[in-house]
Amino acid sequence: MLLGGCEGSQSALQPAGGAARDIALLWWWMLGTSTVILLAVVGLWLYAQFRHQDDSSGQAGPQNIADFDRITGRRWLIGGGLVLPTVAIVVLLAFGIPIGHRMLPLPLDEAPLRIEVTGHQWWWEVHYPEQGITTANQIHMPAGRPVDFHLTSNDVIHAFWVPQLGGKLDMIPGRINVLRLQADAPGRFRGQCAEFCGLQHARMRIKVEALPEEAFNQWVAARQADEARSVRDPDSPSAQVFDSHCSQCHSVAGEPTPGGPDLRHLHSRALLGAGTLRHDRDGLQRWLRDHQQLKPGNRMPSHDQLDDDTLSALADWLGRQQ
Ligand code: HEC
Ligand SMILES: [Cu+2]
Incomplete structure (x- = not known):
């Protein structure tokens, strides 16, 4: 009790x-x-x-x-x-x-997997340099072996904290702090920005999934495949809407675009807006229409000039393909 x-x-x-x-x-x-x-x-x-x-x-x-x-x-x-x-x-x-x-990341015989996490107001950029993957707001890591998190920030000071895996560490612009964490067994954990970083600090969550080695390798292969080809139809009218309204901050194919969370892997994420709402068809439509109500002040402009039909077609085009 x-x-x-x-x-x-x-x-x-x-x-x-x-x-x-x-x-x-x-x-x-x-x-x-x-x-x-x-x-x-x-x-x-x-x-x-x-x-x-x-x-x-x-x-x-x-x-x-x-x-x-x-x-x-x-x-x-x-x-x-x-x-x-x-x-x-x-x-x-x-x-x-x-x-x-x-807790200090002392040298190991074999270099641990490296994951670079960058804090943004109010989302997380997640980069796997050795695997060449950039995604956002969700970390997949192998269970049963150490992982070095290289932490930094793009704007203000944030702090990376996944309480079930270890202590928190500040993310400071222009500096890289290293935190070594290990999940003993596969599981799902939740993290949270632990340094007040502005209006939507509380809605800056991160989802961590520790996978068995085999499943982690499959996840890596699936993400590499996403980055090698576009999973969305480039001839759809929504592709044009995306180009003119969204592509300065997001990319759906090719190189990641700084400015907003990566959307090439969006279909693999369970949550939207760094834990603000669940990612399903309905959730994605709501995000595109009402994100300034759902997460007021977030750094994505509202798209009032796009009508509901355009936005829901855009959501279908962007969303989960499975
Ligand atoms: C000025 C930059 C900017 C533009 C333009 C922009 N976005 Fe965003 N977008 C962001 C930022 C920043 C976030 C993260 C918001 C947060 O969670 O705080 C975001 C979040 C998102 C998310 C949620 C991603 C996730 O994993 O949580 C989706 C989906 C999205 N944007 C789609 C779009 C679409 C579609 C358009 C065009 C209609 C668009 N964005 C235009 C900056 C932008
Ligand atoms: Cu923060």
């Missing part, structure tokens, strides 16, 4: 990888230690209350009480004020510092 809000695919208390497990362990240690200290302080406080009542019952003389209080008072000051905090802090540091060190 007490921890009811701590479950789910975005909880640091349900670790699914080594780094996250360390953090959860440290968290439980700190919670345990501080609970013990709190109970001890409350116990002493209660003791002090009752002891005072006993003393006022009047056997000891005032002078004795003063001496007694001075000596025990000093003991308490030294014991409770110096020794106890020093011991508590040393114990927590002895526990916490090695955990912090284990």
Whole structure:
């Protein structure tokens, strides 16, 4: 009951990888230690209350009480004020510092898979340099082996955080921070931008899917195939609408276009607008028509000049082919 809000695919208390497990362990240690200290302080406080009542019952003389209080008072000051905090802090540091060190991406025998993630207001660009894939808002990674995330930002400071896999790390313009994460088993996790980055910071989610090696390779092959050919009909009237209204920020074939999330792989994504709504036919139509209501202030201009029929034809042309 007490921890009811701590479950789910975005909880640091349900670790699914080594780094996250360390953090959860440290968290439980700190919670345990501080609970013990709190109970001890409350116990002493209660003791002090009752002891005072006993003393006022009047056997000891005032002078004795003063001496007694001075000596025990000093003991308490030294014991409770110096020794106890020093011991508590040393114990927590002895526990916490090695955990912090284990999270540094130290060299491995074999270089881990590299995924470059760039924060944009308010979406994520995801690039696999070795595989030559650029996609957005969704990360596929192999389970059971380490992955190095190279993190940076295109505009303001964002922070990359997938709580079930590990700690968060800032994404800073002009700088690359490396975070090594591993998912122990296949699974789906949710991440979230963890540094306030403007109006739609809260709707800057990322979906992470850890796949068995074989399935990951298939995913890579499917994305490479998407990038090699256009999955959309270039002769459709919607292709012209796209060219004139959308192509300065998005691409559906060829090179990725900076400015908006990649749409060549759109059909492989489960969510739209960095987790704002589900990606199905209806969701895509709603996004094109109402995205400024669904995610106010987002950096895609509204297309009021395009009527509903044009937009729904465009959605069909862009959307999931399967
Ligand atoms: C000025 C640049 C710009 C133009 C022009 C533009 N977009 Fe976008 N688009 C964006 C940005 C930025 C986002 C990300 C919004 C967010 O999630 O915050 C986006 C998001 C999207 C998404 C959701 C993608 C995802 O994976 O979440 C779709 C679909 C999309 N745009 C389609 C279109 C279409 C179709 C047009 C033309 C009618 C268009 N866009 C015109 C910048 C643009
Ligand atoms: Cu952000």
